[in-house]
Amino acid sequence: MPAPAQRRIIFKHIGAPGYTNDLACYVQHGGYEMLRKAITMQPAAIIDEVKKSGLRGRGGAGFPCGVKWGLVDRKSGKPIYLVVNADESEPGTFKDRYIMHDDPHQLIEGIMISAWANNVKQAYIYIRGEMPHGARILEKAIADARAANFVGPKILGTDYGCEIYVHRGAGAYICGEETGLIESLEGKRPYPRIKPPYFPAVLGLYQCPTIVNNVETLCHVKHIVEMGGDNYAKIGTPNNTGTRILCVSGHVQKPGYFEYEVGKITMGELLNEVCGGPLPGRTFKAVIPGGSSAKVLRFGETFTLKNKDGSSRTLTVEDIPMDFDTLAACGTMGGSGGVIVMDDSVNMVEALANINAFYAHESCGQCTPCREGSLWMKKITNRMVHENARAEDGQLLKSVADQIAGRTICAFGEACSWPTQSFVAKFGDEFKGYADAKKTAKPAGALDLV
Amino acid sequence: MASAISSSMNLKPATLTRIDELITHYPVKRSAVLMLLHAIQEDVGFISNEAIEWVAAKLELQPINVYEVVTFYPMFRQKPIGRRHIKVCRTLSCALLGGYKTCATFEQEFNTHRGEISPDGEVTIEFVECLASCGTAPVVMIDDDLHENVDGAKAKKLSDQIKAEASARR
Ligand SMILES: Cc1cc2nc3c(=O)[nH]c(=O)nc-3n(C[C@H](O)[C@H](O)[C@H](O)COP(=O)(O)O)c2cc1C
Ligand code: SF4
Ligand code: FES
Numbered sequence: 001m002p003a004p005a006q007r008r009i010i011f012k013h014i015g016a017p018g019y020t021n022d023l024a025c026y027v028q029h030g031g032y033e034m035l036r037k038a039i040t041m042q043p044a045a046i047i048d049e050v051k052k053s054g055l056r057g058r059g060g061a062g063f064p065c066g067v068k069w070g071l072v073d074r075k076s077g078k079p080i081y082l083v084v085n086a087d088e089s090e091p092g093t094f095k096d097r098y099i100m101h102d103d104p105h106q107l108i109e110g111i112m113i114s115a116w117a118n119n120v121k122q123a124y125i126y127i128r129g130e131m132p133h134g135a136r137i138l139e140k141a142i143a144d145a146r147a148a149n150f151v152g153p154k155i156l157g158t159d160y161g162c163e164i165y166v167h168r169g170a171g172a173y174i175c176g177e178e179t180g181l182i183e184s185l186e187g188k189r190p191y192p193r194i195k196p197p198y199f200p201a202v203l204g205l206y207q208c209p210t211i212v213n214n215v216e217t218l219c220h221v222k223h224i225v226e227m228g229g230d231n232y233a234k235i236g237t238p239n240n241t242g243t244r245i246l247c248v249s250g251h252v253q254k255p256g257y258f259e260y261e262v263g264k265i266t267m268g269e270l271l272n273e274v275c276g277g278p279l280p281g282r283t284f285k286a287v288i289p290g291g292s293s294a295k296v297l298r299f300g301e302t303f304t305l306k307n308k309d310g311s312s313r314t315l316t317v318e319d320i321p322m323d324f325d326t327l328a329a330c331g332t333m334g335g336s337g338g339v340i341v342m343d344d345s346v347n348m349v350e351a352l353a354n355i356n357a358f359y360a361h362e363s364c365g366q367c368t369p370c371r372e373g374s375l376w377m378k379k380i381t382n383r384m385v386h387e388n389a390r391a392e393d394g395q396l397l398k399s400v401a402d403q404i405a406g407r408t409i410c411a412f413g414e415a416c417s418w419p420t421q422s423f424v425a426k427f428g429d430e431f432k433g434y435a436d437a438k439k440t441a442k443p444a445g446a447l448d449l450v
Numbered sequence: 451m452a453s454a455i456s457s458s459m460n461l462k463p464a465t466l467t468r469i470d471e472l473i474t475h476y477p478v479k480r481s482a483v484l485m486l487l488h489a490i491q492e493d494v495g496f497i498s499n500e501a502i503e504w505v506a507a508k509l510e511l512q513p514i515n516v517y518e519v520v521t522f523y524p525m526f527r528q529k530p531i532g533r534r535h536i537k538v539c540r541t542l543s544c545a546l547l548g549g550y551k552t553c554a555t556f557e558q559e560f561n562t563h564r565g566e567i568s569p570d571g572e573v574t575i576e577f578v579e580c581l582a583s584c585g586t587a588p589v590v591m592i593d594d595d596l597h598e599n600v601d602g603a604k605a606k607k608l609s610d611q612i613k614a615e616a617s618a619r620r
Contacts, residue, residue, distance in 0.1 A: 089582065090580075091541045091543065091579070091580040091584070092580070092584050093580075093582060093584070094582045094584050094585050097582050122477075128582070129523075129525045130525070130578070130581055130591065133595075133596075165475040165476075167475075167481075167485065168488055169523075170524070170526055171523055171578070172523050184484065186480060186481055187480035187481045187483035187484065187515075188483075188518075188519065189518055189519060189522045206477065206478060247584065247585060248585065249543035249585050250543050250546045250547070250584075250587075255584075255585040255586075292541070292542060338584065340584070346546065351542065357540070358540075358541055358579055358580070361579060362579065447546070447547075447548050447550065448545070449545045449546070
C-alpha cells in the first residue's frame with residue numbers, strides 16, 4: 001500500500017516555484033484575510049475555536065494551545081506578552097527555519113491573530129542567533145506588514161494595535177526552554193526559572209503574564225480561524241489533531257520535511273516509502289523520533305499497547321503512527337518532529353557519544369545533577385571511544401543518567417538523560433562489547449561521530 | 451567609568467543609529483543587551499572590554515551584567531577571529547553524513563585547527579551544534595551564509611573560493 005499523501009497546510013506554498021517571501025506574494029495568495037476575519041470576532045470566541053481544534057504545541061511538549069491560553073492571568077492588570085519561540089535548536093528539527101525564511105507573513109498573521117485573541121499589545125519573536133538572514137527577513141516582513149496596517153497601532157482601521165519585534169539569541173540551546181528564553185529576552189543569562197511559581201502564564205516576561213508558543217503552533221492558529229475549530233479537529237486523529245511537519249534526517253535516501261495529518265502516517269511508511277528507504281546496501285538500525293532528546297527506538301523491537309476496549313495490540317517500530325499519544329505509549333515522544341535515522345553502519349556507543357557531547361555543551365549549569373551528570377556522561381562515552389572501554393560502562397552511564405531526571409529546574413535534565421537511558425537499555429550488548437568491537441575493523445564507509 | 455570611554459567607541463554611524471532604535475523595542479533597557487552586542491560584534495568583529503563597559507553605560511547596568519552575558523553565549527567572542535568564520539555543524543545528523551570529515555577538510559585546506567586563526571589570517575574554523583538544517587546535512591555556515599550538503603569535495607571547493615577571493619584582494 002502506498003504511503004498516504006502529504007496534507008500541506010502550513011507548508012502549502014513553501015518550496016513552490018514562484019512563491020516568494022514578500023508581502024505582495026502573500027496577499028496574492030489570500031494572505032491576511034484571516035486576520036481581517038479574526039478582528040471581527042470576539043477574542044474569547046477565537047480562544048474557543050483554538051480549544052475546540054485540539055491544537056497541541058509543536059515546540060516539543062505537545063501541550064494543548066487553547067488550554068495554555070486559558071491559563072493566562074487576565075486579572076492582574078499587567079500587560080500580557082506573546083513570545084514566539086523561534087529558537088529551533090533541538091537536534092534533528094528544521095521546520096521553523098523554512099517558515100521564517102520562505103513564508104514569514106504566515107507567521108506574522110498567526111502572531112497578530114493570537115495577539116488579538118489574547119489582548120496582547122507587544123509580541124517578540126525570539127529567533128536563534130545562527131539565523132541572521134531569518135532575522136532580517138522577519139524584520140523586513142514586519143516593516144512591510146506595518147506599512148500595510150496589519151501590524152502596529154490601530155490595525156485595519158480598528159482601535160487595536162500590537163507591535164512585533166525580533167530578538168536574536170546567541171547560540172545557546174537552553175534559550176529554547178521557555179523560561180530560559182524569557183530570561184534571555186530580559187537581557188540575562190538564560191537560566192531557566194523554577195516552576196512553580198514562575199509559570200509564564202502568570203509570571204513570565206518582566207513578571208507579567210506571557211504566552212510562549214512555537215512558530216509552527218502559531219501558524220496553525222491562522223488555519224483554525226479559517227476552517228473553524230471543529231473542522232480543524234477532523235484533521236488528523238482524535239487528541240492528535242491537525243497536521244504536523246516531520247523533519248527526517250540521517251541515513252535515508254531522501255531526507256527532508258514532510259507535512260502529514262497527525263497519526264495518519266506510520267514510521268515505516270515515512271522512512272521506507274516517503275524517504276526512499278535505507279541507503280544502498282544498508283538496513284535501518286535505530287531511529288530517534290522527536291528530536292535528539294526523545295528516547296531511541298530499535299528496529300526489531302515491538303510494543304504491546306492497550307486498546308480502549310481492553311484488548312491489546314502489538315506494534316513494530318514500522319507500525320507506529322507518527323502522533324503524540326502512540327509514540328508516548330511506546331516510551332518515547334513526538335517531541336519537536338525531528339526524526340533522526342541510523343543504519344547498521346552506526347555504532348551506538350559512538351552515536352551516544354555525539355549526543356552526550358551536545359548536552360554537556362548546552363547544560364546551563366544551574367543544577368548540579370544536570371551540570372555534572374551531562375558532563376560525566378560525555379566523559380564516559382568519550383573515553384569509551386577514544387581510550388579504553390569497559391564492559392560495565394553501560395551500567396555506569398545508566399547510574400549517572402538515573403540520578404538526573406526529576407531532580408532539576410527544567411526539562412533539560414530529562415532531555416539529557418533519556419538518550420543515555422534508552423541507548424543503554426536497547427543496545428546494552430553494544431556497550432558491553434564495545435572494547436572488542438573496537439579491535440575489529442569498522443564497516444566500510446563508517447564515519448567518525450565524535 | 452563611562453566617561454573614560456569614547457562616546458561612540460568608533461562604531462559606524464549606522465550602528466549607533468541602530469543601537470538607539472533597538473533600545474526602544476523594550477520597556478526595560480536591559481533587554482537590549484543581546485541585540486546591542488550583536489550590533490557591535492557585527493561592526494567591529496568582537497566584544498572588547500571597552501565595548502562591555504560602553505554597553506553597560508548605555509543601558510544603565512553594571513559591566514558585570516554585560517560581561518556575564520558575553521561569557522555565557524557561544525556566539526559572542528572577546529577576541530578577533532580570521533577574516534571569514536567557518537562554522538561546521540558537529541551534531542548527530544551532520545556527523546552521520548560526514549560532518550567530522552567536512553571539518554577536517556577545512557582544517558587541512560587552511561592549515562589550521564579548530565578555534566584558531568589560520569596562519570594566513572583568512573579563516574577561523576569552529577564546530578557548532580545543530581544549525582537546524584539537518585535534512586541537508588552536513589551543513590556549514592560561512593559568516594552569515596548557510597551551505598548545505600557540504601561533503602569533503604564541497605568543503606574543498608568552498609575553501610578554494612575563499613582562497614581565490616583572498617588572493618584577488620592582495
Ligand atoms: C531544553 C529545552 C529546549 C527547548 N527548545 C525548544 C525550541 O528550540 N523551540 C521550541 O519551540 N520549543 C522548545 N522547547 C519547548 C519550550 O519550552 C516550550 O514548551 C514551547 O516553546 C511551547 O510552545 P508550544 O506549546 O507552541 O509548543 C524546549 C524545551 C526544553 C526543555
Ligand atoms: S536542568 Fe540543566 S539546563 Fe535546566 S536549569 Fe538545570 S542545569 Fe540548567
Ligand atoms: S545536526 Fe547539523 S544541522 Fe542539525
